[in-house]
Amino acid sequence: MSNFRTACKIDDVKDGEGKTVSIDGKLIAVFKEGNEFHAIDDFCPHMGASLAGGWVENGIVTCPWHAWRFRLNDGAWADNPRIKIGCYKTQIVGEEVQVEVPEKKQ
Numbered sequence: 001m002s003n004f005r006t007a008c009k010i011d012d013v014k015d016g017e018g019k020t021v022s023i024d025g026k027l028i029a030v031f032k033e034g035n036e037f038h039a040i041d042d043f044c045p046h047m048g049a050s051l052a053g054g055w056v057e058n059g060i061v062t063c064p065w066h067a068w069r070f071r072l073n074d075g076a077w078a079d080n081p082r083i084k085i086g087c088y089k090t091q092i093v094g095e096e097v098q099v100e101v102p103e104k105k106q
């Protein structure tokens with residue numbers, strides 16, 4: 001069952017930039033590149049930087065601290081795709097960007 005949750009408004013995210021949102025206490029970075037929105041964990045596994053503050057180019061966000069690079073379409077580390085961070089489906093409903101997050105365990 002899908003569990004899409006409202007993350008932000010379309011206009012909250014500028015093209016080529018990211019925005020940190022909190023869904024159920026989990027920080028997620030929402031990016032816009034062209035007409036597409038992407039959502040990955042807002043936590044760099046190197047030393048914990050916010051990836052939403054990175055810069056986006058060709059479907060990859062570069063961490064603002066030490067330049068590790070992550071693919072927006074699957075959360076893989078671009079230089080070693082066996083390492084991945086969380087990546088979430090997005091959808092647009094009206095003016096909202098929604099992100100599919102796992103169901104919370106009871």
Ligand code: FES
Nearest residue numbers: 044046047063066
């Ligand atoms: S914290 Fe992201 S590359 Fe170091």
